[in-house]
Amino acid sequence: MTKNYDVAALGELLVDFTQSGISEQGNTLFEANPGGAPANVLAMLRKLDRRCAFIGKVGADAFGDMLARTVAETGTDITGLRRDQEIPTTLAVVHTFPNGDRDFSFYRKPGADVRLSADELPEDILRSCRIFHFGTLSLTGEPCRSATVRALELAKEGGALISFDPNWRAPLWDSEEAGKEQIRWGLARCDILKIADNELLLMTGESDFVAGARKLQKEYPNIRLLDVTAGGSGSYSFYGQTHVFVDACHKGGVIETTGAGDTFCASVLNFVLDHGLEGLTEEDLRAMLHFANTAAYIVTTRKGAIRSMPERGEVECLAREF
Secondary structure: OOOOEEEEEEOOOEEEEEEEEEOOOOOEEEEEEEEOHHHHHHHHHHHOOOOEEEEEEEEOOHHHHHHHHHHHHOOOEEEEEEEEOOOOOOEEEEEEOOOOOEEEEEEOOOOHHHHOOHHHOOHHHHOOEEEEEEEOHHHOOOOHHHHHHHHHHHHHHOOOEEEEEOOOOHHHOOOHHHHHHHHHHHHOOOOEEEEEHHHHHHHHOOOOHHHHHHHHHHHOOOOOEEEEEOHHHOEEEEEOOEEEEEOOOOOOOOOOOOOHHHHHHHHHHHHHHHHOOOOOOHHHHHHHHHHHHHHHHHHHOOOOOHHHOOOHHHHHHHHOOO
16 A cells, blocks of 8 residues: 555654853853654654654644744644644753763643644554654653554554654653553564663663663564664664674764764664565664664764754765765
């Protein structure tokens, strides 16, 4: 059956306030960067000429206007973007560390993204996508949790592959166990998993990446392609009994890591759209990780996420250098 969309993603669309210098009065300046993991993934996929649709909710406010405009400018379909008349757009303050890593403070009790309900879902889009992608921020509470569950059901009914990124944000959960329960729900239903090193440790207790990934593969045999990101150390891919490691790009100039994992995830989904999930070889996996690592590195040299995604040619050019 012909699909109208390559990837549909559901979840948070928010403003990342990123540190941007000091004012003349000595106050910290913040830049309002459009972000949110699912939207970041789609922004990179659009750079790779994929047909994308975003599903989520923002407030009927100036920030919501800015976010809707930004996503639409990427060429992503925003038919499934709803506006909340009562609750404001979700905001996050990004605290950047000297090594470029970061932490988040969220203004989301509640935020508009949590208010997406199942009856607001664009069922036609969900039934007509090749891949459905989601994370756990849409599972932190109701009604968005029920909307996510229903969206996944609709996408599966349409024959879509399911992509999941735990995207662990501890401050958004009532307890660690509550968050882990929802991550386990996603793990049990995805075909493609992108998981960060700290999330792998959280869910398996294993600091060894291979041991942790093998544990997940055994517990969740539905996962056909499992990728582990390890920041500046590189990334791993696990496919059946095959696994490979590809080193990260080390050219320096890292500013912050916001959006790097989402860029990596988008690159993997682009590979799957080209190659499928049948009969992948070590060479295939290495090529996939090499491109994904390179794209992720480029984003770390820029501030923000949605507006920082590299062009395909830029990634390919840099990838040839290492």
